[in-house]
Each structure stands twice: as C-alpha cells, then as structure tokens.
Amino acid sequence: MDASIAPNGAVLLGNTVTCDGHWNRRLRVVTHAHSDHLWGLEESLQRCDQVISSPATVELVKILRGTGGLTPLPFGQPMEFNGERITLFEAGHILGSAQVLLERENGRRLLYTGDFCLHRTKVIQADTLVIEATYGHPEQVRKFKEELSQRMKELLERLLKSGPVHIFGYHGKLLEVLAMIKGFGLRVPILLPQRTFRLAQLGEKYGMKFPPYLPSTSEEGKKAKAGPHIVLYHTGAKRYIETRGYRITLSGWEFSHPWRQTAKRDYLVALSDHSDFEELMEYVQRSGPELVITDNYRVGDAPALASQIRKTLGIEAQAMP
Numbered sequence: 001m002d003a004s005i006a007p008n009g010a011v012l013l014g015n016t017v018t019c020d021g022h023w024n025r026r027l028r029v030v031t032h033a034h035s036d037h038l039w040g041l042e043e044s045l046q047r048c049d050q051v052i053s054s055p056a057t058v059e060l061v062k063i064l065r066g067t068g069g070l071t072p073l074p075f076g077q078p079m080e081f082n083g084e085r086i087t088l089f090e091a092g093h094i095l096g097s098a099q100v101l102l103e104r105e106n107g108r109r110l111l112y113t114g115d116f117c118l119h120r121t122k123v124i125q126a127d128t129l130v131i132e133a134t135y136g137h138p139e140q141v142r143k144f145k146e147e148l149s150q151r152m153k154e155l156l157e158r159l160l161k162s163g164p165v166h167i168f169g170y171h172g173k174l175l176e177v178l179a180m181i182k183g184f185g186l187r188v189p190i191l192l193p194q195r196t197f198r199l200a201q202l203g204e205k206y207g208m209k210f211p212p213y214l215p216s217t218s219e220e221g222k223k224a225k226a227g228p229h230i231v232l233y234h235t236g237a238k239r240y241i242e243t244r245g246y247r248i249t250l251s252g253w254e255f256s257h258p259w260r261q262t263a264k265r266d267y268l269v270a271l272s273d274h275s276d277f278e279e280l281m282e283y284v285q286r287s288g289p290e291l292v293i294t295d296n297y298r299v300g301d302a303p304a305l306a307s308q309i310r311k312t313l314g315i316e317a318q319a320m321p
C-alpha cells in the first residue's frame with residue numbers, strides 16, 4: 001500500500017511524506033491551520049528535514065499558535081523530494097487549506113484531500129485517494145446548500161431592523177461569512193474584534209473579497225455600536241460576551257434547515273466549510289481512484305463512507321486507522 005493513515009492520525013504518502021501528524025519521515029505537510037491537523041508539529045519541526053504548507057497557512061499558524069519555521073509552498077508549484085513530486089492544490093475549506101498530491105517515480109498518483117469543500121475546489125485525479133470523512137454518513141446532506149446564502153441574507157435583513165446582530169463561529173467560518181455578506185448589500189457597519197480583524201486582513205492579502213469592516217475597539221467602531229451593526233466573534237467568546245440584539249451561531253452539524261431559531265434572540269445557521277456526504281461521494285467518483293482510504297482518526301464517519309463507496313461506486317475502500 002503506498003498510502004495509509006497511522007494510529008496517531010498522520011497521513012502517510014509514498015516513501016517520504018507525512019501529513020497532518022508527526023511520523024518518522026523526512027517531509028511533513030500541514031494541510032491547514034486547524035488543531036486536529038497540527039498534531040506533533042513541534043516534533044516535526046525538530047525532526048523532519050522540512051515542514052511545508054501553503055503560504056497563507058504559514059502565516060495563519062504563526063498568528064494562531066505563535067509557531068514559525070514552516071516552509072511555504074505555493075499552490076500548483078511542484079516540489080521534487082527524494083524522487084517524489086509533491087504539489088499542493090487549494091482545498092476550499094479555510095484560508096490556506098490544501099490538498100496534497102504526491103506523484104511517484106512509477107507514475108502513481110496519491111492524493112490526500114485534507115478537509116475540503118467541493119464547490120470551492122477542483123477534483124484531482126488519483127490512483128490512491130485519502131479523503132476526509134467529517135460528513136461521511138449518508139444522512140449528512142445539506143439539501144438547502146444552494147439557497148443558504150439567500151436565506152442568510154433574508155435573516156440578517158430582518159433581524160437588523162430591530163437590533164444589532166452578533167455572529168459566532170470559528171475563525172475560518174467567520175472569514176467565509178464575511179465574504180458571503182459582501183454580496184448582501186447590507187448598509188450597516190461590520191465590526192471585528194482584534195484577532196478576527198488581523199485574520200480578515202490576511203484573507204484579503206490572499207485574495208479573499210470582503211465588504212468594508214472596522215476594528216470593534218476603534219473609536220469609529222465604538223460609535224457604530226449606537227446604530228444597527230454586525231459583529232463577528234470567535235465561538236469561544238460566546239461564554240463571556242454580553243450582547244444586546246440577536247445572536248447567530250454558525251454550525252456545520254445542522255442538516256434539516258438553512259437556519260432555525262433556538263431561543264428568543266438566538267439563531268443557528270447551517271454554514272459548513274466541509275463537503276457534505278453527497279459531495280464526498282462526488283469527489284471520489286470524479287477523482288477515479290482504484291483505492292480509497294477514509295480518515296477514521298478525525299471527527300466523522302469513515303466506516304460508513306468507505307462502505308458507501310464500495311457499495312454505490314464499486315471502488316475498493318477502507319477506513320483507517
């Protein structure tokens with residue numbers, strides 16, 4: 001087998017590469033800056049010849065963890081290492097997220113998707129495919145994904161008529177929602193706490209498009225709070241932030257409706273930065289592999305996904321580890 005997932009979640013490709021977990025190999029790849037893909041990073045920085053990631057991920061890891069020493073490899077630029085060729089492709093999950101293609105001397109193509117969002121990425125042809133399985137169960141389908149943006153726009157317009165709106169989510173999703181809001185044409189100030197403000201600037205540096213936004217602690221930001229406005233907070237702030245108006249929580253684990261009300265002033269919006277079950281299956285089909293390995297280390301349903309790939313697509317598949 002030329003690809004596998006080790007017991008500690010490290011995704012091993014070819015002879016020399018370990019992705020998203022430390023292993024005794026010469027080259028470590030970090031697909032993106034989420035903590036379940038940064039396991040053993042300090043050890044890899046000490047022991048591997050190189051730790052590579054996309055340029056945006058290099059900067060994100062620095063901002064979010066204070067860790068330096070990663071080597072940037074731009075998307076689509078192949079790197080030869082020990083007789084193998086490694087190329088990163090955009091994964092459309094969070095800022096900087098990458099898929100990893102390893103081409104062997106014998107021409108075999110091994111692809112690890114990392115976390116990805118199908119409608120924002122391209123499918124890479126592979127002989128062996130290692131795929132994430134976050135929404136690997138056949139019931140985990142967001143039927144409304146095409147209309148989510150429109151429903152979110154209507155909800156925001158309605159709520160903003162009677163108060164400010166506070167949106168809570170993880171960093172990657174906050175940037176995604178900020179980009180989404182750009183298309184809504186809302187004429188209200190958008191305020192960002194300091195760290196989110198820095199991340200938004202980084203997103204713009206790497207080509208994301210946002211509406212105008214202000215630091216919430218600036219003089220202008222404080223004044224803006226007198227009228228209707230939107231603030232984007234990291235999920236962790238929910239416990240201690242006092243808010244008036246409405247609260248929207250972004251959740252990837254909602255499959256029944258684009259949004260629903262959970263309390264008098266609380267709403268949940270079904271925004272995910274992962275592919276749903278249908279999109280995972282579509283990726284496998286279009287990639288055309290002989291063998292699929294589903295990631296059974298991170299959150300998800302890898303056995304169910306492997307079983308559906310075998311049954312519906314007739315492709316050999318197994319969950320690992």
Ligand SMILES: [Zn+2]
Pocket residue numbers: 032034093115
């Ligand atoms: Zn992730």
